[in-house]
Amino acid sequence: MIQALLISIVLAQGYAPPRQGQDPLDAEREARVQRIGKLLRCAVCQGVSIADSPASMARAQLDKVRELVVEGKSDDEIFDYFVARYGEWALMEPRKSGVTLGLWVGPLLLLAIGIFLVWMNTSKNAAPAQPAVVASPETEKPAEDEYLAKVRADLEKQ
Amino acid sequence: MNSILGYGLVLTGLLCAAFAAVVGIVTGLARKESALPWVQRGIYGFAASMILSNLVMIESLLTHDFSVKYVAQVGSRTTPLIFTIVSLWSALEGSILFWGAIMGTYLFAFAFTYRKEHGRYMQLSLGVMAAVATFFAFLIAGPANPWTAIPNPLSDGPGPNPLLQNHPLMIIHPPMLYLGYVGMTIPFGIAAGALLRGELGDAWLVPLRKWTLVPWLFLSVGIILGSWWAYAVLGWGGYWAWDPVENASFMPWLTATAFMHSTMVLEKKKSLKLWTIALALASFVLTIIGTFMTRSGVFNSVHSFTQSDIGPTFLVFIGVLLVFSALLLASRGHMLVAESRLGSIASREGSILLNNVVFTVLTFVVLLGTLYPLITEGLFDKKVTVGEPYFNQMALPLGLAMLFLMGVGPMLPWGSADPKVTQQQAIIPGAVGVVTGLLSWLFGYTSFLAIMTFGVAGFVVVVTLRELFLPARQRMNENKESFMNALVVSATRANRRFGGYIVHLGIVAIVVAVAASSSGKVHATGTLKPGGEMQVGQYKVRFNRLEEGDDFSNRVRTIKVGQLQTGMRLTSAWKGLAAGTVLTRENLMTAFQGASASEDVSIEEPYRHYIAATLTVIDPSGAETPFTARNSPRMNFYARSTDPIGSPTVDERIIRDVYVSLLAYDQRTGTASFNMWVFPLVGWIWYAIPILVLGTLIALFPQRKKTATTSPAPAPADGVPS
Numbered sequence: 039m040i041q042a043l044l045i046s047i048v049l050a051q052g053y054a055p056p057r058q059g060q061d062p063l064d065a066e067r068e069a070r071v072q073r074i075g076k077l078l079r080c081a082v083c084q085g086v087s088i089a090d091s092p093a094s095m096a097r098a099q100l101d102k103v104r105e106l107v108v109e110g111k112s113d114d115e116i117f118d119y120f121v122a123r124y125g126e127w128a129l130m131e132p133r134k135s136g137v138t139l140g141l142w143v144g145p146l147l148l149l150a151i152g153i154f155l156v157w158m159n160t161s162k163n164a165a166p167a168q169p170a171v172v173a174s175p176e177t178e179k180p181a182e183d184e185y186l187a188k189v190r191a192d193l194e195k196q
Numbered sequence: 197m198n199s200i201l202g203y204g205l206v207l208t209g210l211l212c213a214a215f216a217a218v219v220g221i222v223t224g225l226a227r228k229e230s231a232l233p234w235v236q237r238g239i240y241g242f243a244a245s246m247i248l249s250n251l252v253m254i255e256s257l258l259t260h261d262f263s264v265k266y267v268a269q270v271g272s273r274t275t276p277l278i279f280t281i282v283s284l285w286s287a288l289e290g291s292i293l294f295w296g297a298i299m300g301t302y303l304f305a306f307a308f309t310y311r312k313e314h315g316r317y318m319q320l321s322l323g324v325m326a327a328v329a330t331f332f333a334f335l336i337a338g339p340a341n342p343w344t345a346i347p348n349p350l351s352d353g354p355g356p357n358p359l360l361q362n363h364p365l366m367i368i369h370p371p372m373l374y375l376g377y378v379g380m381t382i383p384f385g386i387a388a389g390a391l392l393r394g395e396l397g398d399a400w401l402v403p404l405r406k407w408t409l410v411p412w413l414f415l416s417v418g419i420i421l422g423s424w425w426a427y428a429v430l431g432w433g434g435y436w437a438w439d440p441v442e443n444a445s446f447m448p449w450l451t452a453t454a455f456m457h458s459t460m461v462l463e464k465k466k467s468l469k470l471w472t473i474a475l476a477l478a479s480f481v482l483t484i485i486g487t488f489m490t491r492s493g494v495f496n497s498v499h500s501f502t503q504s505d506i507g508p509t510f511l512v513f514i515g516v517l518l519v520f521s522a523l524l525l526a527s528r529g530h531m532l533v534a535e536s537r538l539g540s541i542a543s544r545e546g547s548i549l550l551n552n553v554v555f556t557v558l559t560f561v562v563l564l565g566t567l568y569p570l571i572t573e574g575l576f577d578k579k580v581t582v583g584e585p586y587f588n589q590m591a592l593p594l595g596l597a598m599l600f601l602m603g604v605g606p607m608l609p610w611g612s613a614d615p616k617v618t619q620q621q622a623i624i625p626g627a628v629g630v631v632t633g634l635l636s637w638l639f640g641y642t643s644f645l646a647i648m649t650f651g652v653a654g655f656v657v658v659v660t661l662r663e664l665f666l667p668a669r670q671r672m673n674e675n676k677e678s679f680m681n682a683l684v685v686s687a688t689r690a691n692r693r694f695g696g697y698i699v700h701l702g703i704v705a706i707v708v709a710v711a712a713s714s715s716g717k718v719h720a721t722g723t724l725k726p727g728g729e730m731q732v733g734q735y736k737v738r739f740n741r742l743e744e745g746d747d748f749s750n751r752v753r754t755i756k757v758g759q760l761q762t763g764m765r766l767t768s769a770w771k772g773l774a775a776g777t778v779l780t781r782e783n784l785m786t787a788f789q790g791a792s793a794s795e796d797v798s799i800e801e802p803y804r805h806y807i808a809a810t811l812t813v814i815d816p817s818g819a820e821t822p823f824t825a826r827n828s829p830r831m832n833f834y835a836r837s838t839d840p841i842g843s844p845t846v847d848e849r850i851i852r853d854v855y856v857s858l859l860a861y862d863q864r865t866g867t868a869s870f871n872m873w874v875f876p877l878v879g880w881i882w883y884a885i886p887i888l889v890l891g892t893l894i895a896l897f898p899q900r901k902k903t904a905t906t907s908p909a910p911a912p913a914d915g916v917p918s
Binding site: 072076077079085086087090091125126127128129130131132137138140141144145148149152153155156157159160161 | 432433434437439440537538539540541543545546549550552553554556557560561564565568572576578579580581582583584585586589590612719
């Protein structure tokens with residue numbers, strides 16, 4: 039116990055001093071670094087981007103992004119750089135192609151099917167002028183409909 | 197001793213639950229209602245043994261009985277009292293045991309509330325619930341047994357996970373989530389009972405709705421508290437990361453919310469029966485899938501500290517649940533046909549249907565995104581990441597659609613809407629919406645999505661307030677009642693409607709807070725020397741100095757002089773050292789002289805060491821708010837873990853938070869690096885909790901009048917004959 043505390047005190051002399059090697063970039067390019075950093079996954083953390091992670095590895099990776107930005111690389115070139123090293127796993131946002139296409143298409147397909155089903159199951163020509171089409175006459179008198187429905191249900195039971 | 201007692205109680209619970217499950221389902225299917233008392237006794241027996249077993253565990257934790265495996269795993273003599281109790285759910289085995297106690301409480305409450313009602317469904321429903329309880333009792337008795345006896349116990353343990361000791365929110369967040377998760381067993385049992393019986397009467401819908409609303413509220417509060425905890429503790433400046441475990445809690449919440457809306461169509465239109473029942477089943481199955489995600493460690497997430505070998509057992513259970521639910525829906529679905537046609541798409545039911553589509557798609561997005569890395573790795577041997585940007589891109593437009601429907605739905609009548617009336621009603625809310633959007637733009641918001649959100653939110657608030665107060669205003673005009681009187685009467689007459697709209701207002705507050713804090717945040721990062729200042733937004737933050745110290749457990753122990761060690765703190769004066777003195781090598785050496793080794797001294801022990809970067813937040817007006825070492829951003833060092841756990845400072849205000857976390861420090865130079873943010877309105881995510889609670893309680897309030905007028909007193913027939 040005490041030993042463990044002593045170890046942690048030794049550790050506490052300095053904790054993960056960040057690499058501050060790079061020259062600070064101008065606001066515009068730094069914003070771009072942060073935006074790209076948000077889209078790259080920290081290799082040693084758990085599901086966090088390199089922009090969000092305090093780990094020294096992530097800070098080193100963010101410095102790499104800074105370097106590439108200074109070299110004038112485009113966003114895609116920077117992403118490719120990281121994919122070449124860590125695989126598609128490094129992208130926080132899966133690509134809209136290949137195996138991850140299903141992620142983007144699936145929900146849209148379901149949305150389309152859902153809206154289609156709702157469209158099919160609601161009456162199309164139920165203009166208020168012809169309420170006879172609507173099977174539930176109680177909708178005309180909203181003040182009473184709950185009561186009427188209950189009475190109808192009770193009658194049906196007997 | 198404790199091991200035997202606790203384990204015996206678990207076995208008793210297992211037997212009771214299995215008995216209730218078999219008797220309930222067999223006699224229920226045979227329609228022998230005389231067996232109901234036996235099912236109830238089984239349920240009561242399960243509840244009692246589970247609760248008692250938990251009490252024995254708490255007692256073992258408090259008395260530091262390290263011969264119990266779980267206590268040896270999470271207990272420690274230096275942990276503060278409250279966190280010792282909390283450690284009941286700080287690791288896998290304990291949390292499943294605690295789960296059993298909650299399950300017992302829910303089943304008892306349900307069985308006891310309706311002990312004389314709904315006889316035709318009760319055996320089947322209780323039987324299904326008891327079957328779920330049997331599974332969990334089996335988990336506790338077998339794969340996740342906390343009661344294993346340790347033959348040669350040590351005298352102290354490592355203590356609970358440091359993350360759980362870092363913040364008081366951790367005391368209430370997990371129980372809230374468990375209450376939400378476990379509670380979904382009840383609607384599952386109710387729905388499965390109706391399907392097994394082959395009918396769904398109006399009367400059986402009332403418990404179904406109420407007992408979904410209760411776990412829904414706990415789930416909502418649990419999710420929000422979890423995000424608050426992440427924000428206040430983890431220090432990365434966010435509250436929601438689409439972590440698999442967050443997703444796991446979000447999915448049943450989505451389906452339960454969809455259920456709450458589709459049930460209105462069921463009531464009014466006698467339609468959507470099968471769909472509504474499917475949502476009730478899905479909410480439960482998703483909680484089990486969520487528990488599997490959390491507890492099996494298939495995902496590497498922040499929460500995977502609770503890894504164990506219960507994964508396969510859970511997978512089998514999920515398989516059984518899916519097959520059971522699908523078979524029930526397929527074989528009994530024809531008995532749940534719609535009794536009337538739905539109105540046009542521009543009607544209340546149309547908007548609720550669209551709401552259900554959006555909720556379903558969002559649930560699918562969350563499920564797909566969470567499972568996709570597993571799918572690609574399993575099928576294509578390819579590792580991918582589905583991170584925050586994906587979920588945000590998919591969820592934000594869907595969320596905006598939901599918000600819009602929250603305004604449109606309440607404006608439209610059931611059946612079909614008269615376009616002219618609707619247009620007239622939309623003028624004022626629409627105008628307010630446009631003005632709100634413009635105002636947010638003038639306030640400096642540039643994100644299109646954020647401006648749209650503010651605009652639509654303004655629209656929804658006006659519609660909701662009108663719906664809330666319109667009945668009261670009518671009463672004031674017609675009956676010449678006072679405003680308060682009219683409001684109370686109109687609220688109690690239609691309490692579900694009234695409560696529902698209050699919940700809507702709470703949700704709008706959350707949505708606005710999310711939009712404002714994510715699109716309007718200001719971030720700054722840098723390294724400061726003592727006395728240095730950094731600008732973040734309109735605020736300045738001054739770094740004062742690094743401070744170092746220990747936090748003590750407030751747990752006084754009396755020990756012999758021979759056992760004294762440096763680092764301990766005296767709680768009463770001894771040998772010329774005042775109470776409160778921390779023992780160092782020097783003062784201990786002096787005090788030892790002439791002391792007898794068997795003398796008693798009362799002390800407390802440190803449970804963590806800290807390095808804090810004390811700071812002062814300076815307002816634009818120049819007002820200064822200093823922070824002490826206790827609430828400044830800091831690193832906490834626990835004996836059990838090698839990495840320090842950071843803890844940020846949140847200067848909480850109604851309008852915006854100033855948020856500072858300590859990234860790194862160097863004691864030689866005295867410098868510290870910070871991450872700083874200003875988050876507008878973020879606090880409203882958690883301030884909305886009381887609004888949600890108030891609305892839900894109003895909606896849950898029993899309606900005496902209606903039941904008295906519509907059904908004859910002892911009406912046994914509450915279903916429509918099939």
